[in-house]
Amino acid sequence: MCGSVSVRHALLALLSEGPKYGLQLREEFEARTGEVWPLNVGQVYTTLQRLERDGLVESDGSADEGPQKGFRITGAGADELATWLRTPPDLSAPPRDELVIKVLVAMRLPGTDVHEVIQAHRRYLVELMQQWTRIKEDEASYDVSLALVVDAELFRLDSVIRWLDSADGRLKRAAADQPDQIQPATGALPRFRRRVGVRR
Amino acid sequence: MSMLELRDVSKIYGHGAAQVTALSEISLTVDAGAMVAVMGPSGSGKSTLLTIAGSLEDPTRGEVRIGGTSLGSMSRNDKARLRRRTVGYVFQDFNLLAGLTAAENVALPLELDGTPARTARAVSLETLEKLGLAERAARFPDELSGGERQRVAIARAVVGERRLLLADEPSGALDSVTGEEVMRLLHNACKQGVAAVVVTHDAQLASWADRVVFLRDGRLVDQTAPPRTPESLLTPGPRQ
Numbered sequence: 001m002c003g004s005v006s007v008r009h010a011l012l013a014l015l016s017e018g019p020k021y022g023l024q025l026r027e028e029f030e031a032r033t034g035e036v037w038p039l040n041v042g043q044v045y046t047t048l049q050r051l052e053r054d055g056l057v058e059s060d061g062s063a064d065e066g067p068q069k070g071f072r073i074t075g076a077g078a079d080e081l082a083t084w085l086r087t088p089p090d091l092s093a094p095p096r097d098e099l100v101i102k103v104l105v106a107m108r109l110p111g112t113d114v115h116e117v118i119q120a121h122r123r124y125l126v127e128l129m130q131q132w133t134r135i136k137e138d139e140a141s142y143d144v145s146l147a148l149v150v151d152a153e154l155f156r157l158d159s160v161i162r163w164l165d166s167a168d169g170r171l172k173r174a175a176a177d178q179p180d181q182i183q184p185a186t187g188a189l190p191r192f193r194r195r196v197g198v199r200r
Numbered sequence: 201m202s203m204l205e206l207r208d209v210s211k212i213y214g215h216g217a218a219q220v221t222a223l224s225e226i227s228l229t230v231d232a233g234a235m236v237a238v239m240g241p242s243g244s245g246k247s248t249l250l251t252i253a254g255s256l257e258d259p260t261r262g263e264v265r266i267g268g269t270s271l272g273s274m275s276r277n278d279k280a281r282l283r284r285r286t287v288g289y290v291f292q293d294f295n296l297l298a299g300l301t302a303a304e305n306v307a308l309p310l311e312l313d314g315t316p317a318r319t320a321r322a323v324s325l326e327t328l329e330k331l332g333l334a335e336r337a338a339r340f341p342d343e344l345s346g347g348e349r350q351r352v353a354i355a356r357a358v359v360g361e362r363r364l365l366l367a368d369e370p371s372g373a374l375d376s377v378t379g380e381e382v383m384r385l386l387h388n389a390c391k392q393g394v395a396a397v398v399v400t401h402d403a404q405l406a407s408w409a410d411r412v413v414f415l416r417d418g419r420l421v422d423q424t425a426p427p428r429t430p431e432s433l434l435t436p437g438p439r440q
Contacts, residue, residue: 129407130427161403
């Protein structure tokens with residue numbers, strides 16, 4: 001969610017409020033992401049140098065690369081930020097999902113209880129959600145940015161648990177109705193892979 | 201101190217070929233001040249567990265203890281008294297009486313237990329005030345939002361000296377932000393020493409609990425480890 005591209009655009013967003021120094025940008029970035037995503041100063045300056053190279057920000061011209069060097073957003077930077085905000089992330093193709101692969105393997109592995117495998121992952125995810133909820137309980141009611149970040153994580157983890165619940169129920173029904181569907185594979189690829197073309 | 205204890209509890213409905221095992225050898229302890237969530241798919245026995253924990257049904261085998269007292273040897277009247285004084289229930293659909301105001305709904309269990317009406321009303325208003333509902337005390341349920349109705353239901357569940365709170369999908373009918381407020385109230389009640397069991401299939405709701413237990417086909421198959429400190433989530437990692 002917060003790869004280098006996001007840092008790049010987050011810095012542009014901060015600079016759209018007015019010129020700022022590198023150190024100031026780092027502090028404001030961390031504050032506005034609920035301090036969940038710490039940045040080091042090196043990352044900030046590397047990203048700023050790339051933004052300057054691409055003509056999206058300009059510096060005050062001092063040769064000093066230290067904390068007193070100021071940056072401002074350019075017209076091209078403002079356009080880039082506006083475009084990025086409105087561009088949906090690419091969610092169109094199914095991602096390579098380790099958890100999905102593990103369940104697919106477990107359902108066909110002799111001597112393996114796929115429901116027990118699913119439960120192990122469900123428990124781990126609920127434990128993670130408990131930790132995120134503790135953060136919300138303790139601090140997020142006072143900090144909207146942190147609450148949004150925590151909610152995003154909780155919804156993401158929740159969606160994985162819902163998939164596990166659905167898989168659990170579907171496999172239970174399949175075992176009763178079509179037991180051959182969850183027998184060990186005989187070499188054929190699962191049919192869905194051929195249909196949707198999972199990204200490799 | 202354990203407020204609720206289930207020891208090898210089983211519940212079997214029907215006989216012979218029609219026999220259904222709803223719960224099988226469940227052992228569960230909930231201490232004062234703790235919230236335990238029970239997760240599981242439909243038909244896994246969650247609601248049966250809650251009705252047995254609240255003495256609304258008897259187990260076929262095993263023992264239930266509330267506040268250290270075994271229910272097995274209690275008369276029907278003693279159980280009813282225990283429910284009125286010690287156990288509070290919160291349901292997904294609120295279960296408020298439409299003809300009574302919020303304050304009257306909250307005062308009702310106290311009055312049923314013999315508390316004079318004036319005292320019951322004072323305690324009711326005090327409880328509503330703690331839950332931020334003082335201004336809604338004179339409203340009828342159909343004049344309240346869904347979130348407010350559930351907060352009134354929680355006030356009714358904790359009013360007086362109730363020490364065990366049993367909730368069945370308490371935020372199931374609410375949007376996520378309002379549902380979070382409801383869970384925060386339940387969590388705060390636990391901080392005051394109430395023990396709570398929350399039955400749900402919703403992981404976001406369950407994640408408010410100190411411990412989550414998982415039911416499957418009437419058996420308790422798993423539970424979460426004691427929560428780690430959340431700081432581990434905030435440790436700088438390889439993210440950029």
